[in-house]
Amino acid sequence: MNHRLRTLLFVALVGWLGAALIASQASAPQPAAPDVIVVGAGLSGLTAAVDMGRAGVDVLVIDMNSVAGGHAVLAGGVALVGTPVQEKAGIRDSPDLAYRDWMEWTEDGDPEWTRFYVENSRAMIYDWATALGVEFVRASEADGNSVPRFHFTKGRALHLVMPIFRTALALPTVSFRWNTRVERLVVTNGRVDGVVVRQLRTGATETLRAKSTVLATGGFESDLKRVLANWTPRLPKPDSLLIGSAISATGSGHDMASAAGAAMRRIDRHYIYIDGMVDPRDPAGTHALTAGNDSSIWVNAQGTRFTNEHGYDKAILADLVKQKPSTYWMIFDEATKADFGVRGAAWVSNPRQGGAHPILDNPKAASKADTLEELAAQAGLPAAALVETVNRYNGMIEDLEDQDFRRFQPGDLRPPRIRTPPFYAVRMYPMTRKNMGGVAIDRQARVLNQQGQVVPGLHAVGEITGSVGINGSHGLDGLFLGPAILTGRLAGMSLAKTYGRSAERPAAPVTRSMSVTPSLRTMNVDSLTPLLARPRDGYWHFEKVHGLVRERAYECTRCHVPQQVDLAQTNVCANCH
Secondary structure, three states, X not given: OOHHHHHHHHHHHHHHHHHHHHHHHHHOOXXXXXXXEEEOOEHHHHHHHHHHHHOOOOEEEEOOOOOOEHHHHHOOOEEOXXXXXXXXXXXXXXXXXXXXXXHHHHOOOOHHHHHHHHXXXXXXXXXXXXXXXXXXXXXXXXXXXXXXXXXXXXXXXXHHHHHHHHHHHOOOOEEEEOOEEEEEEEEEOOEEEEEXXXXXXXXXXXXXXXXXXXXXXXXXXXXXXHHHHOOOOOOOOOOOOEEOOOXXXXXXXXXXXXXXXXXXXXXXXXXXXEEEEEOOOOXXXXXXXXXXXXXXXXXXXXXXXXXXXXXOHHHHHHHHOOOOOOOEEEEEEHHHHHHOEEEOOHHHHOHHHOOOOOOOOOOOOOEEEOOHXXXXXXXXXXXXXXXXXXXXXXXXXXXXOOOOOOXXXXXXXOOOOOOOOOEEEEEEEEXXXXXXXXXXXXXXXXXXXXXXXXXXXXXXXXXXXXXXXXXXXXXXXXXXXXXHHHHHHHHHHHHHHHHOOOOOOOOOOOXXXXXXXXXXXXXXXXXXXXXXXXXXXXXXXXXXXXXXXXXXXXXXXXXXXXXXXXXXXXXXHHHOO
């Protein structure tokens, strides 16, 4: 069989499989309306589904992606208080100490929610998650904490999300609909009792009914217009801002909740990162990668340093947004090139790049030159100012005292000088990341209106609630994933009490088959080319992962096995993440 014919057959086969899957969802005998619809299969939505499913509640989880996890799979760890991990490491911690630390750092974090979190994170997050198979391996230091509380699993938060997802998959009363966007809530006589959905791959719409709905749709930090329209009043508005949040963080849940009468709290609070660079693979130039080099200095458009590069992020952000324009360049040399790192792009470590660095040797992403004058010309910086700044910095290293910003002082280890060509400049920007305000909820995660009354039939969990205001005006590491689980559990336990029937219907594990034809095992990854030729609604994850597959020349069987099941399929996520 020639290559062209084989490619055409492959395209037809994949199209047939996708159509068959969608058709099976539509034509199969439809079950009775679920008790609860969960909108979003991220960390908070999955958590709520697990607690409900264990109680026998009929749950339908709907997600616009084709996989679970949301933004959490790209995140780090969880802030926890008084755990066995801390105790084993000899760390003395307490809820009172954590409360004092966090209220001081955030400046105006919600005191009641903060107190609830510090007193319940051990039982409601750590104990619950570890019982599902999550393994926390260390507690690290983080800004705003007097003792290490930032708990990590092996690897990134993928290994926090997957055990929870696998638990949900094994519950017979929990089902999923993928590639499906919830367009609006259905409100009847003042109660939310359903959703209108659109299947992204076919465009088909329908109304799904449920007794209650849980919004777990994430934030709105990928909508720059909305972020800037709700900018924090105490900070100057930046003239340049990149998108560093999930593709799904569009604020759709906020709009639906508002239409149903929900109140918003602290909607002008945002966790803005200060270390974003333009993703060179983003045609629009609006999406960010997180980049850094601890040995670099940072200069503004005038070629001068403007902040302590090793200071607290919240202080650096205040300095950055005052710059005209609100951008800066990381400057470093060949001797510290290895200190440069990027997060948010699996392709950066691509083994097929050979000796070329995918960022630093890419003129679209970085400037590189043998002299500082040439570097300044490439980067668009004033040469005299840049040379003077670097020389002054090197001179202060000789004296071991940063007289400008106190980055180092006598007694510190001597930092590296910037003097070994070639020299590098990477342009950096502030970037959006997470909401620190959102839909108002009570201790059962029920949505509240402007009068503080419950909106019947509607719950909200995770980032859509702004992590319930715990982060105040300044975000804390681990206090986004943590509140996602906490609020998910509050909603799950509340609805389990309302609709649970565990005594009648024990939660025996189930196995859902994902049949994949054996012929895929013989296909060449080049056959993916026509499928990736243009973006298609409902195929975002497919396009991202298969773009990596083609680039790295992976075999199809690295991820796909004939008669694969959902639970086993989750094991391949680490191939990319």
